[in-house]
Amino acid sequence: MKHHNQHPSNSETDPDLLSHAPVFAIASSAESSASTPQAEAAAKPLQVTTPADVLAYIECTLGFAPTDSLTAIAFAGNKMSTVIRCDLPEAVQNMLRCDTPESVTFMDFGMTETQELQFIHLGRQVGELMAREPSTSSCLLIYSADDVTVSDQHALAVVGTANAVISAQFGLQRVPVQESWLIHHNLLWHLRCAATTECIVQGDAIDDPRATRIFQALDPHGRVTKQRQAAPRRLLFPPTSTSGSHHTPDTQTLLSQRPQVVLNWLKLWDEQLREGPTMLHSDEVAELLSALKHPPIKDALLTIACFDVSTGIKGAVGLGKFPKQLATLAKVHGTMADAAIMTTCLNGESDRAPDWLRIEQLERLCHQLLPLSDGDSGGVIAGILVWIEWVRGRGSIAMDYARQARKHFPTDQYLRAMEGLVGKGIVAVWATRMDSAWSPQHAA
Numbered sequence: 001m002k003h004h005n006q007h008p009s010n011s012e013t014d015p016d017l018l019s020h021a022p023v024f025a026i027a028s029s030a031e032s033s034a035s036t037p038q039a040e041a042a043a044k045p046l047q048v049t050t051p052a053d054v055l056a057y058i059e060c061t062l063g064f065a066p067t068d069s070l071t072a073i074a075f076a077g078n079k080m081s082t083v084i085r086c087d088l089p090e091a092v093q094n095m096l097r098c099d100t101p102e103s104v105t106f107m108d109f110g111m112t113e114t115q116e117l118q119f120i121h122l123g124r125q126v127g128e129l130m131a132r133e134p135s136t137s138s139c140l141l142i143y144s145a146d147d148v149t150v151s152d153q154h155a156l157a158v159v160g161t162a163n164a165v166i167s168a169q170f171g172l173q174r175v176p177v178q179e180s181w182l183i184h185h186n187l188l189w190h191l192r193c194a195a196t197t198e199c200i201v202q203g204d205a206i207d208d209p210r211a212t213r214i215f216q217a218l219d220p221h222g223r224v225t226k227q228r229q230a231a232p233r234r235l236l237f238p239p240t241s242t243s244g245s246h247h248t249p250d251t252q253t254l255l256s257q258r259p260q261v262v263l264n265w266l267k268l269w270d271e272q273l274r275e276g277p278t279m280l281h282s283d284e285v286a287e288l289l290s291a292l293k294h295p296p297i298k299d300a301l302l303t304i305a306c307f308d309v310s311t312g313i314k315g316a317v318g319l320g321k322f323p324k325q326l327a328t329l330a331k332v333h334g335t336m337a338d339a340a341i342m343t344t345c346l347n348g349e350s351d352r353a354p355d356w357l358r359i360e361q362l363e364r365l366c367h368q369l370l371p372l373s374d375g376d377s378g379g380v381i382a383g384i385l386v387w388i389e390w391v392r393g394r395g396s397i398a399m400d401y402a403r404q405a406r407k408h409f410p411t412d413q414y415l416r417a418m419e420g421l422v423g424k425g426i427v428a429v430w431a432t433r434m435d436s437a438w439s440p441q442h443a444a
Contacts, residue, residue: 046214048080051181051188054140056209058083060218061439063394065209068093070166071142072126075178076135081434084129084427087396088145089122091115095158096184098149107154111161119162123169125425131173132432139170141180143191148184152203155184160191167192235385235401236371237408238378249376251294259326263313265291269301270309273358277365288369289377296321298380298414302387303342305362306354315342348391348428353436363388379405379412386418392438393431398422 048054058073059065061083070089074082094102105112111119130136143159150158159182167177180191188204209215210225219225255262268287272278280288291297296316304312310332316322317334319342327334344350363385370381382405389398402419409415430436 045079046217048214050207050212051204052207052209052212053214054080054142055206056212056215056218058085058142059209060215060224063224063439066144067146069142069144070122070126071144072130073140073142074130074133074136074175075138075140076133076434077137081135082130082133082432082437084126084393084432086122086126086425088143089115089118089162091118092143092158092162093145093147096145096148096150096155103150103154106158106161111165115162116165119165120169123166124172126166127170127173127175129427129432130170130175132429133434135434136175138176138178141167141170141177143180143182145182145184152189156182156189156191156202163191235382235404236367237405238371238373249293251296254294255296255323255326259323259329262291262297262322262326263329265297266300266304266309266313270304272365273305273361276361277368280368285369285372288365289373292377292380295414298384299342299346302384303345305358306345306350307341307352307358311338311341314338315345319343348387348430350430354391354430356438359388359391359438375409379409379415382409383412383414383418386415386422390418390422391428391430393427395422395425395427 048057054073055065057080058071062085066085068088069085070087071083071085073080074084091102094100095106097103130139141163143163145155145159148155163180167180170177177192182189182191183206186206188206189202215224265287268284269291272288291301299321300312300316302312303315310330313322313327313330314332314334315338317324317327317332318336318339319334322334324334341350341352345352345354366381366385366388370378370385373381382401386398386401386405389395389401399419399422402415402422405412405415406419431438
């Protein structure tokens with residue numbers, strides 16, 4: 001963003017940082033990879049010069065416009081890169097409303113010790129995530145609040161106090177905060193910037209991010225435009241009660257005595273992921289659902305969705321989840337390296353970036369299968385949908401899915417495990433690295 005001429009340069013970073021910071025990555029698709037004039041034009045850096053440009057970059061990267069959020073944008077030199085969003089701390093939201101005890105307490109006594117500890121924890125957690133990307137040199141913090149009923153001076157005091165604590169934690173991670181913004185009622189307020197106390201950007205109106213050239217370049221097909229916000233979709237569950245059965249599938253017997261059946265299941269899933277979900281016959285639905293009732297097969301399917309069927313089988317064999325005879329049938333050999341790929345894949349942290357298009361096909365297939373599931377498979381499908389949103393970095397949607405599904409599958413172990421993981425606020429490593437993070441452009 002361009003500051004006013006009164007701003008002196010008081011640091012090694014140019015105070016007009018955003019006025020010449022090109023967007024780090026441009027939306028790409030199969031068509032744009034060809035050597036055409038349009039592709040060459042798309043490859044040129046885009047200049048970010050206004051707050052609306054910054055918000056356009058955020059919205060196109062996340063796939064939605066964040067609300068009641070703390071959003072951090074990393075800079076790699078003078079290039080914008082990683083975007084991380086988390087919920088605005090509840091204490092801050094309450095202090096921005098004039099009808100809450102927290103607001104009155106802040107006016108009388110300032111920040112409490114409990115609130116300070118919460119801000120320290122949040123700053124440390126997000127700062128550590130930003131520091132995981134080695135190219136990160138600094139960052140911009142944006143606090144967006146939607147329900148502000150206190151005065152502008154009160155709001156600046158509240159968010160400024162919280163930002164001072166949070167920014168200090170970023171500094172401890174050697175990720176300096178170049179600027180911090182507060183946005184409410186479509187107005188921009190600077191909490192800190194390269195111009196320090198001489199900044200006069202207070203209460204400036206922000207243009208529509210979707211009308212910027214940045215937004216048009218990053219969302220050429222209108223995928224983000226169609227999604228006005230990151231509202232979780234309502235999952236469609238089976239029409240009848242589907243509490244899990246008391247029968248535990250005999251996975252070990254299946255793997256040791258019927259490996260060809262398992263291999264056929266894996267190939268059927270892989271076919272759906274390669275070609276995209278098709279209209280399924282009832283027997284195909286039964287086969288796909290049967291595979292999910294066995295945890296080792298479910299783990300292999302997630303790896304297959306991220307990479308390919310060979311990697312999924314080799315990883316499961318390397319971990320001892322599949323017998324060697326299944327590898328023989330598939331004509332592959334599992335190794336410890338394959339085992340490591342599978343383990344890190346399930347945790348959303350493998351060095352090898354996942355194939356987001358295949359994961360999108362898995363998502364579509366799971367939404368297709370969930371209404372047809374039973375008590376033994378439905379919770380697993382819901383857990384996979386939670387996992388998909390978690391590795392994308394959309395923890396809020398993942399938690400919403402988990403809460404929806406828990407009412408229908410309260411005892412499913414995989415669903416409960418995923419809900420616990422998301423509830424801890426743990427972020428998948430894939431979502432913190434530029435080379436592996438998901439964004440709507442990956443599915444173009």
